[in-house]
Amino acid sequence: MTARPSTAAVRQIGPATGFFLVFFVVPLAILFAMSFWTQDGFERIPGFDLANYLKATTSRLYPAVLLRTILVGFVTAAIVVPVAYALAWLMRFTFERRGRLILGVVLISLFSGYLVRIYAWRTILGTEGLLNAALLQLGLISEPITALIFSPWAVMIVLVGLLLPLAVLPIWSAMTNVGRDHVEGARDLGATGLRLHRTIILPMVLPGVGTAFALSFVLAAGDFVVPTMVGGAQGGTMVGNLIANEFRGSGADWPMGAALAFVIMGLLVLVHLVTTRLLRVVTRW
């Protein structure tokens, strides 16, 4: 006999499920169907053609951008997660009494607009920006460092800055379930330093770390505003930019944009699954 969900449970999850179905699943299904269509001038021709997927994976342009996108997303997440982990540790154990205050300070940047934060980073990293001004004042450099902004590095720095508050939340939340007695017990048994984190803490907060990684990775790889705003002549194109271009202006090709969106979605899921599995393996050593 199969257990049937209670009416109360249906009532509770019904609205969210309905919203998710109507505003996410259905549009996604439409977009997926469209990815097999073709574009002829201003018209989209319904059909089933794999040409867009073939082009997305074999042309000169798209694979290179896809690779770059995955790389930027992965490196950004690989930087964000350890920093967020360390911050969560500090908030949970080192400065336990002021943990929530620190968390508030970290999260306060989320109260400003996304674009405002990007422009703030421009102000910090610019040739005439705060960082260069400070370094000049300190006499550490004689001329402004122009590579701080409008470079691939600038994209990563800004993405790390933007995503850090989001990554701290799930890790800190998971870490609140780790008691001080767990840490002290582990230390008493000889697990200190890196071993303490790898064998005791990390397995306990792994869901939080996994969520933080997935959030950072997907958001970084999917971003197209930061590369445009601070990537400059050398670092300004990610797959999000290509997808955006396919959906607007003359030369727009919605089916191609849809196919690109599903290719990058598949790649992101794949990388996430592999990374999560690797993380599990590492914590079992």
Added chain:
Amino acid sequence: MDDRIRQLLNARLNADVTRRQLLQGLGGMAAITVVGAGGVRAASRPGSAAAARGHQQTLGGPLNFLGYEGEEAPNVAADFLASNGITMQPSYVGAADEALTRFQTGGRGQMDLMAANKDFQRSVLDAGIEFMMPLDPARIPNAAGLWPAFRVAPWVVRDGVQYTVPLIWGDEPCIYDPAKWPEGPPAKYTDFADPKWAGELVWLDDPFTNIWLYGQSLGYADPSKITREQLDAVVQAMLASKPNVVAYGASLGDMVDIMVRGEASMGIGGWAGQLTIAREKGKEFAVKSPEIDGTFYWSDAYAIALDAPNLDNAYAFIDFMMSPEANAQIATELGSACTIEAAFDILDAETQAMFPYDVVRAEDGGVLNTQVVIPPQEDEGDIVGAGAWSEAWQEFKLS
């Protein structure tokens, strides 16, 4: 997310949106100074001409607008709309072809007034797509005051039938810091490959602007219609300049922001309205086109969708916007040039000097009417289409 796409990642077409958004607020104030609030109010004589011709107009109710933000003239037309009981219901597009998509996907019968750029409207007319309705000039008497160039423009009239009514126009010169470059840009765009421009250039992130300008620099008769080999040659020419490029502005506003912050001193594919934005931020820049290569011209025009449900409102609104006072005010507000001849005299000297009005004084329309900037939507024989241009631009950026 749509807003972010619209506002940040724009090419030439989308850049129009940013231009409008940036200047709309301050332009409203400036325009009132230029025209005088009473002038526009005096110009609103709804339906008088049509009534005189015996047409029974029924004004009031909604007027659906789909086009670039600001071109529904919320400041300029406020009194006109209120006094006639018309409620403007605007929706904005990032690119002109979004209106066609809306029309073809259930929007027919719900859309009234549209605003789009000349090259899009021209390509729609060329393709013979059912979209814009033929206009009755008798219902837009004020449009008789258009500069000569706009009366015969190929994106306005097709086979003797009028489809659009030009609202504003302008060009795309280089914007630069005169303190650093007193002589302005070089004579040709390809000269930007000179190492002296290293770390000084900012381009608009738009395939059509840059490929067209460099195609012009390579001497192609019509840079909008080029072959694959010519497109490759253009990309090679652009690559020679690329080491000198600091960044690509996401929009015209972003481009000037990069210059104001001192990251670059020469912008390619700019706009005279950027001078106002820079001045607001305490910087004095100048605009000038390369002496040999020149630049291209754009124009945005109103059109009415087929089966528009509020036809009288649409006609009356367009006619109002064609009054010299309203046209001068909208041009000032949007940092653009006016399309009505009598509106020119109302503009202040500085606004008059922003654009090369000789272009629109030519009886045959001159270069404004012969010039096409956006390539064909699809490949046409050896001529590569817009998709190829977009891909070439992205490959160029990756190189």
